[in-house]
Amino acid sequence: MTIVLTPYWSNGVQKLKVAPQPPPKPARGLTPPVLDESIHYRRCLAQLRSKDKGIEKYIYLSQLKDADANMFYKLCLNHMSEITPLIYTPTVGDACQQYSHIYRRPEGLYISIKDKGNVGKVLRNWPKIDDARISVVTDGSRILGLGDLGVNGMPISIGKLSLYIAGAGIRPSATIPICIDVGTDNKEFLEDPLYLGLRQPRIPQAEMHELMEEFMHEMSVVFPHLIIQFEDFSTDKAFAFLKAFRDKYPLFNDDIQGTGAVVLSGFLNAAKISSAASGRPLKDHKILFLGAGSAGVGVGMQLMSFFKLQGLSEQEARERIYLVDSQGLIFDSRGPMAEHKKFFSRKDYNGPPMKDLVDIIDYVKPTALLGLSTIKGAFNQPVIETMSALNPRPIIFPLSNPVRLSECEFHEAVEWSKGMVIFASGSPFPQQEFNGHTLYPGQGNNMYVFPGIGLGSILARVSSITDSMIEAASLGLANSLTEEEHSLDLVYPRIERIREISAGIALAVIREAQKNGVDRSIDLRKMSDAALLSFIKSKMWNP
Ligand SMILES: NC(=O)C1=CN([C@@H]2O[C@H](COP(=O)(O)OP(=O)(O)OC[C@H]3O[C@@H](n4cnc5c(N)ncnc54)[C@H](O)[C@@H]3O)[C@@H](O)[C@H]2O)C=CC1
Numbered sequence: 021m022t023i024v025l026t027p028y029w030s031n032g033v034q035k036l037k038v039a040p041q042p043p044p045k046p047a048r049g050l051t052p053p054v055l056d057e058s059i060h061y062r063r064c065l066a067q068l069r070s071k072d073k074g075i076e077k078y079i080y081l082s083q084l085k086d087a088d089a090n091m092f093y094k095l096c097l098n099h100m101s102e103i104t105p106l107i108y109t110p111t112v113g114d115a116c117q118q119y120s121h122i123y124r125r126p127e128g129l130y131i132s133i134k135d136k137g138n139v140g141k142v143l144r145n146w147p148k149i150d151d152a153r154i155s156v157v158t159d160g161s162r163i164l165g166l167g168d169l170g171v172n173g174m175p176i177s178i179g180k181l182s183l184y185i186a187g188a189g190i191r192p193s194a195t196i197p198i199c200i201d202v203g204t205d206n207k208e209f210l211e212d213p214l215y216l217g218l219r220q221p222r223i224p225q226a227e228m229h230e231l232m233e234e235f236m237h238e239m240s241v242v243f244p245h246l247i248i249q250f251e252d253f254s255t256d257k258a259f260a261f262l263k264a265f266r267d268k269y270p271l272f273n274d275d276i277q278g279t280g281a282v283v284l285s286g287f288l289n290a291a292k293i294s295s296a297a298s299g300r301p302l303k304d305h306k307i308l309f310l311g312a313g314s315a316g317v318g319v320g321m322q323l324m325s326f327f328k329l330q331g332l333s334e335q336e337a338r339e340r341i342y343l344v345d346s347q348g349l350i351f352d353s354r355g356p357m358a359e360h361k362k363f364f365s366r367k368d369y370n371g372p373p374m375k376d377l378v379d380i381i382d383y384v385k386p387t388a389l390l391g392l393s394t395i396k397g398a399f400n401q402p403v404i405e406t407m408s409a410l411n412p413r414p415i416i417f418p419l420s421n422p423v424r425l426s427e428c429e430f431h432e433a434v435e436w437s438k439g440m441v442i443f444a445s446g447s448p449f450p451q452q453e454f455n456g457h458t459l460y461p462g463q464g465n466n467m468y469v470f471p472g473i474g475l476g477s478i479l480a481r482v483s484s485i486t487d488s489m490i491e492a493a494s495l496g497l498a499n500s501l502t503e504e505e506h507s508l509d510l511v512y513p514r515i516e517r518i519r520e521i522s523a524g525i526a527l528a529v530i531r532e533a534q535k536n537g538v539d540r541s542i543d544l545r546k547m548s549d550a551a552l553l554s555f556i557k558s559k560m561w562n563p
């Protein structure tokens with residue numbers, strides 16, 4: 021960060037620029053006699069591990085981040101698979117639900133409907149305006165699968181940005197977590213005396229759109245170098261705001277596009293394993309989704325690319341995908357339906373409503389079953405046994421978050437498929453032993469791709485984020501597995517390699533931005549891939 025000092029005689033025109041200085045060492049006597057950095061690291065880790073509950077660990081880590089960000093990120097990077105579930109799903113779900121009770125100090129930027137007409141003024145209160153490069157913005161209306169959490173959604177923006185810093189080396193001072201408070205329809209919160217947000221129901225849609233128009237415009241004026249990630253807006257708003265703003269500003273919706281990219285990537289690897297066992301050509305896979313919200317439809321749209329890569333037409337690709345919502349299989353003659361469900365609505369089924377999942381599986385005969393429904397236990401024993409009877413290696417991805425809303429657990433899928441399942445879930449599960457083998461669950465979570473998408477977009481200074489940039493991120497992730505990871509039938513790389521993976525994704529995103537002509541750092545065009553990759557790595561912040 022460049023610190024701008026204005027001397028007392030200045031009229032504001034003359035400014036002194038000084039290089040950032042390390043914080044001064046505390047005077048002798050103000051720290052314990054022996055405070056060795058590496059021993060302190062062990063002390064912090066021991067304090068973290070001494071706590072039993074996830075939420076206590078979350079609170080400890082939040083305080084550590086505040087007091088000593090370097091130590092916090094050092095721990096994150098060195099213990100990625102232990103700490104990610106504490107600062108992200110599943111624990112961040114508990115943190116959101118309890119946010120008004122565990123709150124200690126402000127972190128992030130709050131924009132409220134009361135600021136309408138003055139949003140720019142509020143944004144200018146952010147202390148590190150020049151540094152800002154990436155913001156995660158939520159309105160708290162659909163946090164993970166937990167529903168409307170209002171202003172208690174702030175920890176999701178904070179958690180995603182911690183992963184940007186740990187996973188892609190974004191400078192901490194370049195990140196802005198934002199929560200837009202337009203009320204909540206969560207009755208429990210409205211009655212909670214400790215609730216931190218506006219005590220009113222959510223505002224009408226038209227007013228929300230007006231606020232978002234002002235917010236997005238002011239964001240682009242106040243933070244001209246900012247990339248925006250929309251997060252956990254309820255499905256109607258998620259699609260509407262992506263459509264309204266994606267051509268005007270550099271932004272993406274993580275739940276629609278990030279999830280689409282990560283699942284396409286895992287599916288590419290899973291389908292190869294499944295086809296090797298069944299002999300079925302890749303183009304003949306059939307995918308059944310339980311859940312047709314922003315995530316289900318977003319992933320469905322992205323998985324069209326899987327079939328197109330196998331040479332199928334748009335129409336043929338669409339026909340390989342089936343969607344189920346709370347009323348059952350989605351088909352045209354079922355009656356009126358939300359706009360976002362129409363694309364995948366079946367035209368080739370005219371029978372009575374089909375609601376039972378086993379009946380639907382019997383009818384569709386899918387090779388893959390993907391859950392984005394928030395319905396815990398929806399993939400029960402009969403469901404998984406039916407999938408196993410149809411496929412020697414069934415692909416089962418229960419992707420709903422947090423863990424307690426997962427459509428099934430890994431040990432269940434292993435047991436009911438007799439160890440044959442190809443599995444990825446939204447939240448993490450422990451590995452399992454089966455017949456003397458260790459089986460590893462994949463984590464099909466957008467956390468694998470958004471850090472790299474953001475990093476590439478920042479470095480190329482893109483004017484917008486195109487669909488093909490998202491697809492490039494997905495293919496970059498799919499191709500990042502090592503021989504050893506393939507030999508274990510993993511469908512995603514180990515999370516410990518996230519920095520290397522993010523650099524590769526950023527490279528793919530930058531190259532695609534260049535092809536699409538949306539890059540503004542045009543000097544990067546001249547670099548070879550090897551030079552660009554080392555440039556990307558050189559830009560990563562390290563604790
Ligand atoms: N793994 C990942 O990276 C991601 C996971 N998700 C998860 O996906 C889930 C859904 O998110 P959204 O699509 O935004 O939410 P949403 O609420 O818009 O969609 C849920 C869908 O499930 C359907 N559904 C509800 N009850 C059902 C039932 N009994 N049977 C069948 N379908 C049912 C609904 O009709 C709706 O279509 C959440 O749990 C979220 O955490 C979301 C984004 C990323």
Ligand SMILES: CC(=O)C(=O)O
Nearest residue numbers: 164252275421465466
């Ligand atoms: C992972 C994520 O973005 C979600 O569950 O909403």
Ligand SMILES: [Mg+2]
Nearest residue numbers: 164251252275
């Ligand atoms: Mg999300």
